[in-house]
Amino acid sequence: MPTSALNTPAPGTDAAPGRLRSRFRSTPRSRRRRRSTLTRPAGLALGISVLWFSLLVMIPLALLLISSVEDGWSTFWDTLTNVQTANAIRLTLVSALAVTAVNLVMGLLIAWVLVRDRFPGRWLIELMIDIPFALPSLVAGLVLLSLYGPESPLGINVLGTPASVFLALLFVTLPFVVRTVQPVLGELDRDVERAAHSLGASRATTVRRIILPALTPALAAGATLCFARGVGEFGALVILTGNRPNISEGAPMRIQSYIEVDNTAAAATVAVLLLATALAATLLVEILTSKERPR
Amino acid sequence: MSATRTALRTVVIAYLFFLVGWPLWMVVQETFLSGENHLVSTWEDPAVRSALRVTLAAAAWAVVLNTVFGITLGILLVRHDFPGKRLLGLFVDLPIAVSPIVVGLALLLAYGPVQGWLGRPLAELGILVVFSFPGIVLAVTFVSLPLVLRAVIPVLREIGMEQEIAARSLGAHAGQILWRITLPSIRGAVTYGVILTLARAIGEFGAVLIISGGLVGQTETATMAVQRFHQGFATGSSYAIGFLLALIGIAALAIVTVLRPKEHTRGN
Incomplete structure (x- = not known):
């Protein structure tokens, strides 16, 4: 008996793994993961909220997924390879990418002017x-059409050209990069820039080596x-686009025309593609911003 | 240095002038300065007034539903731990990122009277969701779902739990703490979220277009009326309603801008 008591702490005995496991289980991290702190009314409130959220968002979106593959994968694939649909998807993706690129540059410039420059009329x-953000997007189209439509005083008419998609997206996405970069730029420590300058760094080097790296997470989140x-x-x-097939028709417009002819499966297929893009973007923002948070 | 600064400023001002300022001014011009005052003549159209009424009523519903949902879930997400919390926090942001037309299609698949998974049983009970007012409410609530929640969460995090713990130690029960401590301290954030919700709900078009059926004078919303006039070449009327919606949006924006600095000073 005394020998076994001596042996207990040593590894390899029967008691050790169990105790080790139970100790492992009670680390604060795993406790936080497993135990909920809900009181009964809070639990009820959570239940109702989740039910409402499921009825409104999750079930409809799940049904969208289901109906996109309901008629088999071949329908899914046929839809995406349909020339007109493929063109619409390409136009949307290319325009969105181009607009994102422009916004990265212009958004940064605008944020810079708003944070570092002072002049009357800045408000x-x-x-x-x-x-x-404030304008209904339909009205945004109307607003742009007045200056860049058939009756344009500038003589620029984008109606019915691929450029119309680009212009429409450029308008509605204007705030994103500016508004994500602006607060980060405002919080930047100017002393670091002064230090870089006093150590002989040129203005361009300071921007490239000091400012841009600090802004990268915000720029990435805004771009997404x-x-x-x-x-x-x-x-x-x-x-704004005039919706000409293969020329100025974007993917969301394609979904609408599929719905209008009651081709739900095809509409759902294109919708799932857009949804996957949105989901990927949301995830990416979550990852980018959660990495930034601890600082 | 000063030259770069002036150059940057000029580029930014020119860009915004051509992208936002001038086009917006054109709408004002079309509405008021093109001979007749379209705002007045459009206002006298009963269909337009009905569309505005539908829009405002649906937006009011969205505000009520999303405020209750946003405050409840905000408190749960910040103050409690439960399994699946991170996942839920991730999914609630989704509605903002989804294309409105996709929202419309998803709601149609769930609540459509013919093919809808939930819509058909409801239709058999005599409840019509899609192609009637409840469908419009669902659509605008969906697209503006996380706005109150997002506004409330950072403030809840920031104010911390000290006051609530103090209140509890002094004998307040859960209801009193919620009513007298938590809710008053997030009032500003809730107002901010409500205005954003209102603006988003009033301006919604894609989802509503699919869901509402667009019966003129019954289930037509203001944005749908803009499109109807635009397609019928009644440019003046479509610009007039567009101008009205823009005005509501910009008013909401102004209020939000006034409210925003308050949150900032609290942050410092």
Whole structure:
């Protein structure tokens, strides 16, 4: 008996693995993961919220997934390889990417001017940045059509050209990069820039080596939001593009025409593609911003 | 240095002028300065007034539903731990990222009276969701779902639990703590979220287009009326309603801008 008591702490005895496991289980991290802190009313509230969320969002989106493959994978594939649909998807993706690229540059410039520059009328710029958020996207299309449509005083008419999709997306995605970069730029420590300058770094080097790296997560998050919004935009396209098949028809417009002819499976297929893009974008933003949070 | 600064400023101002400022001014011009005042003549159309009424009523429903949902879930996500919390937190942001036309299609598949998974049993009970007012409410609530929640969460995180713990130690029960401590401290954030919700719900087009059926004078919303006039070449009327919606949006924006600095100072 005394020998076994001596042996207990040593590894390899029967008691050790069990105790080790139970100790492992009670580390704070795993406890936090497993135990819920819900009181009974809180649990009830959570139940109702989740039920409502499922009825409104999760079940409809799940049904969308189901109906896209309901008629088999071949229908799914046929839809995506249909020339007109493929063209619409390509136009949407290319325009969204191009708009994201422009926004990365212009968004950074605008944020820079808003944070570092002081001049009268700056509030007007602040206001104009948010207008695309406040304007219904259909009205955004209308607004753009007045200047860049058939009756354009500038003589620029984008109606019925691929450029119309680009222009529509450019307008509705304006705020994203500006508004994600601006607060981060405002919080940047100017002393680091001064230090770089005093150590002989040129202005360009300071921007490239000090400022841009600090802004990268915010730029990436803004660009992702901008891309997701661009891919999904509908209202502005309805008015501005003229919706010419293979030329100025975007993917969301294609979904609408599939719904109109009651081809639900095909509509759901294109929708699932857009949904997957949106989901990927949301995930990416979550990853990018959660990495940033601890700092 | 000063030259770059001036150059940057000029580029930014020119870009915004051509992309936002001038086009917006054109709409004002079309509405008021093109001979007749389209705002007045459009307002006298009973179909337009009905469309505005439908829009505002649906937006009000969205505000109520999303405020209750946003505050409840916000408190649960910040103050409690439960399995699946991270996943839920991720999914609630989804509605904002989904294309409105996809929202419309998804709701049609769930609540459509013919093919709808939930819609058909409901239709057999005599409840019509899609192609009637409840469908419009669902659509605008969907697209504006996380706005109150998103506004509330950071503030809840920031105010912490000290006051609530103090209240509990002084004998307050859960209801009192919620009503007298938690809710008053997030009032600003809720207002901010509500205005964003309102603006988003009023401006919704794609989802509503699929769901509402668009019966003129009954289930037509303001944005759908804009499109109807636009397609019928009644440009003046479509610009007039567009102008009205833009005005509502910009008013909401102005209020939000006034509210925003308050959150900032609290942050510092």
